[in-house]
Amino acid sequence: MTNRLAERIPPLDAEVATALAQGQFGDPFAVLGPHRGPDGRFVRVFLPGAKSIAVLQGERRERTELTAREPAGLFEGAIGDGAYLLSISWPGGEQVTEDPYSFGPLLGELDLHLIGEGRHQRLADALGSNLVTVDGVNGVRFAVWAPNARRVSVIGAFNSWDGRRHVMRRRGGSGIWELFIPRLGNGELYKYEIVDRHGHALPQKADPVARTAEPQPGTASVVPRPPSHVWRDGEWMSSRGTRQNEAAPITIYEIHASSWTRGPNGTTLDWRGLADRLVPYVKEMGFTHVELMPVAEHPFTGSWGYQPLGLFAPTRRFGDPEDFAIFVDACHQQGIGVIVDWVPAHFPSDAHGLARFDGTALYEHEDPSEGFHKDWNTLIYNFGRREVSGFLIGSALHWLEHFHVDGLRVDAVASMLYRDYSRNPGEWRPNVYGGRENLEAIDFLRHLNAVVAERHPGAIMIAEESTAWPGVTRPIDEGGLGFDFKWNMGWMHDTLHYLARDPIHRRHHHDEMTFGLVYAFAEHFVLPLSHDEVVHGKGSLLGKMPGDRWTKLAGLRAYFSFMWTHPGKKLFFMGGEIAQEREWDHDGEIDWDLLREPGHAGVQRLIKDLNRIYREQPALYATDxxxxxxxxxxxxxxxxxxxxxxxxxxxxxxxxxxxxxxxxxxxxxxxxxxxxxxxxxxxxxxxxxxxxxxxxxxxxxxxxxxxxxxxxxxxxxxxxxxxxxxxxxxx
CATH class of the missing domain: 2.60.40.1180 (Golgi alpha-mannosidase II)
Structure with a gap:
């Protein structure tokens, strides 16, 4: 049926038509989709590349052809009341689907309010891509925060990566853009195409709240599958509060997932492979926890995950999110807790990431003296912006809730606390009181720890904080930051310096082994021998010991025994338990062949016995x-x-x-x-x-x-x- 009333539809404003054609129009619902004119209801569709479009209505799907208009890709025509489908003729075939612009607003006002306040505690359920059913139609709801954009579109193979086809709806002053795309399913690759307020197209952006991403070297986000893992860790989850408090035995085995061990032909183990091999090993060795170096999605493998961009997405390097859940569950079923390194201090400046996300310094600071890390060439989050604080807290809660993670080790806390961190005079801005403290970051950390304690009691928050900042583990209501534990970096540096000295000179540096007890009870400490001590030319722990081979192994055994009996929980990087001889290589694996040598096998047996004695004797942990x-x-x-x-x-x-x-x-x-x-x-x-x-x-x-x-x-x-x-x- 031809569209006889098409000529009586109110004409589209010429400037709007031009803006549509040029991808500059940011209010598509104002002109596209169904509308009511003086002569009844009509529909307008803009799909560049389409040959023809018809409307299907009624039980018999009566077909009415839409009239092609200028610019190319614009079609319009009169339609009857009720639901309708679009029958779109593409050069490669026909597509039948609902019209994305026929659906009303998606997110509720409460969602928008909470996002704006930085208090939406299930952020990935609101933003990002979610499989939903709207008015009985299955599809994907996309939502993203880009308050300063002129236009935001969802792009993917489903629309030939053409940002003119699925322009999103802006939800008032919230800065949120949203769109429901009918009949889209999980597994679709997508990005956001954003035009800034000046009309300039930005590099295509990955979704900040994506739950999974395209495997490297791709940078697209992926519509996730609905969670399907059936958790079997109820016993662990109900008891972990007593397993992780300050009076519990905690020995943490820190691992880099891809270099703990390799599969056939040097292949990287996925999460299921690690569940099969790592979990039994950790249990046999007697560690109470594993700590994973950051597993959030990150663009550069050599950053070891410490420059993440996908704060809601386990990296695809080791499988799907479901696989990560299986790994965590396997740990819990064997009585092993899982701690994940989490990085809210900074993010890389990759074009597809958060940097100038909507054409402005949205997640970061505009001023480089506040928003740029010279040490790492990364950008610093604007902790004082509520939406940014809420984004980070939403990420923390996502790992704890969706993946049953037992704790987060917050990376680089010192860099967050001080405005002059690693900056020379004149390179930083004082706070409103003229001081060097980053008041916004302090408020963020306190809020973060308060929300985690309320939402996930029993989970622990650990600060990697390398200065003498007072009260890192003191309760918030007593003026502290509210962390459960803090890495004791001073103890680690002092004792390693001492053990690296020739024994004949140690009597002159005796206090390096005792000084840690001066402040050992000022915080709830973790004694860390982390990956940081075996990289960047520092050599291995064994390599730090002076003397011949026997002396090195003996010194290392003595040091580990001293550490396991010293007040403080323990963190131990993989490979140390076999006295790894060479520096850690993130592209390799632990030198397991060393266990053929009695000296190295002996160190492994020592660690196993230290863990056993430590767990069996409350005097070694309950009074830390x-x-x-x-x-x-x-x-x-x-x-x-x-x-x-x-x-x-x-x-x-x-x-x-x-x-x-x-x-x-x-x-x-x-x-x-x-x-x-x-x-x-x-x-x-x-x-x-x-x-x-x-x-x-x-x-x-x-x-x-x-x-x-x-x-x-x-x-x-x-x-x-x-x-x-x-x-x-x-x-």
């Missing part, structure tokens, strides 16, 4: 935040480089730790202890089982009623060379 749980016995024996201390908890065996950090064995070394009787030698890092010389105390010593070091009893010890010995009081 209580100064009453630690007492020095020998703190000042500089000449012999000997350290001895007690770990105590009421109702649990007292633990005595003695470390001799020179290669000289010492006999007749008397130490005071709180009680007489048998002190069992529970672990000796010099045992032949671990690759040592076998010097020790025959499994235990008896404390006599001879006072020493301020205690009523004492023991006479043999101290093995470059070793730590752990004793339990038998009661």
């Amino acid at each position: 935040s209580d100064p009453g749980g630690f007492r020095w016995v020998v703190q000042d024996d500089r000449e012999n480089s000997v350290y001895a201390f007690l770990r105590q908890r009421p109702g649990s065996p007292t633990v005595l730790v003695v470390a001799n950090l020179t290669p000289v064995p010492r006999s007749g070394y008397r130490l005071g202890v709180p009680v007489a009787g048998l002190w069992r030698e529970a672990l000796n890092s010099d045992s032949t089982f671990y690759g040592g010389s076998g010097i020790g105390n025959g499994g235990g010593v008896h404390a006599m009623g001879i006072s020493s070091h301020g205690y009523p009893a004492s023991i006479d010890l043999v101290l093995p060379p470059l070793a730590a010995v752990i004793f339990f009081a038998e009661t």
